[in-house]
Amino acid sequence: MSAIKNIRNAAIAYKTLNGLLCVYKPACVSLQQLQNTVITNLCRDLNALPDxxxxxxxxxxxxxxxxxxxxxxxxxxxxxxxxxxRYIKEDFRCSWATHLGLFSSGVLLLGINDGTKLTYLINTARLTRAYKVHGQLGKATDTYFWNGKTVEKSSFGHVTREKIDKVIAHMQAAHQKTMFEMSGLHMESQTMFDLASQGLIRPASNKLPVIYGIKCVHFNSPNFTLEIQATNEYDKYLWTLIHDLGVQLKTSAYCTGVQCIRQGKFDLKLALLRKHWQLQYIIQNMDKCRSIMEENSLLLKPKSASLAL
Structure with a gap:
């Protein structure tokens, strides 16, 4: 609480609320609801301070x-x-760096006041995000998610951890191969080697999902969990991956949950839970986010290669 001890009144506290905030978004809570809750709590706590x-x-x-x-x-x-x-919602500007769907949970970056400029930079930099995507075998829905209408049921006793690992290895290889092929360069050329050696190859378009890694981190039939690293992804795209995995395993599968566990250098350890969406914790979290960005000066301007996909 060291940051709070230096705050003598609400005016000083308000001036410190300019930066990036990392929160944990619960499932079934929209971004607008989360944004409104954070701003409402800030107004409440500021108005409670000596004026x-x-x-x-x-x-x-x-x-x-x-x-x-x-x-x-x-x-x-x-x-x-x-x-x-003294302080009302209209006194604050707030935006999120990247979108998380209604049914998704996990790490979410918010910009408060001048921090909205940082969220724009993060969005254009297209930092990679890591997810834990939970699925279940034996059933398919029309939306590929648990709340959809059941359209198919199938047996899954033949599915093992080894078979899942084999299929997702092929899926990862196919994504990486397509990523290189769409660069327009020969796969065995020196130019392609130089491009790949620069780091992660990010697509020039912010609409094309690119997957950098997939692995199975949990399997207890019929439930399983995949850890996926990607950029430009969205929740329905991740649902589709679970459905496609079920098809390749000669059964059916649907997604039961999506959790973002990391965005760039911001992970779950840094994310504030709902009970901590209060002024003192928010100011401390902004200081930690500022330190992370200062330590990783290239975070918003990665030198990794780009492809005009």
Whole structure:
């Protein structure tokens, strides 16, 4: 709470609320709801802090044909009971760096006030994100998610951990091969080697999902969990991957949950839970996010190669 000890009043606290915030988004909570909750909590906590002294007004008293006295008296027009709370939602600007679907949970980066500029930079930099995607074998739905209508049921007793590992290895290889092929360069050329040696190859378009890695981290039939690293992804695309995995395993599968566990250098350890969406924790979290960005000066401007996919 060291950051809070230096705050003498609400005005000083408000000036510190300019930066990046890492929170944990619960499932079935929209980004608009989360944004509204964070801003509402900030307004509540700021208004609870000691405020600046009330303004005074000049009052001239006495008869006009005699010596008059000038006094400073309380200006009730400046009283919060008259003019309303000092801080309201309209005093804040808030935006998110990348979108998380309604049914997805996990790490979410928010920009508060001047931090909205950082969220724009993060969005254009297209940092890789890591997910834990949970699935279940034996059933397929029309949306590929658990809340969809069941369209197919099938047996899954023949599916083993080894078969899942084999299929997802082929899926990862296919994604990486397509990524290189769409560069327009020969796979065995020196130019392609130089391009790949620069680091992760990011697509020039922000609409084309690219998967860098897939692995199975849990299997207890019929439930399983995949860890996926990707960029430009979205929730329905991840649902589709689970469905495609079921097809290649000669059964059916649907997604039961999506959790973002990391975005760039920001992970679950840094993300604030809902109970910590309060002024003191938010200020501390902003300081930690600022330190991470200073330590990784290339975080927003990666030198990795780009492909015009």
């Amino acid at each position: 600046r002294p009330l303004e005074k007004r000049v009052e001239i008293q006495g008869p006009t044909n005699d010596a008059m006295t000038v006094k400073l008296v309380t200006n009730y027009a400046d009283d919060p009971l008259v003019c309303g709370p």
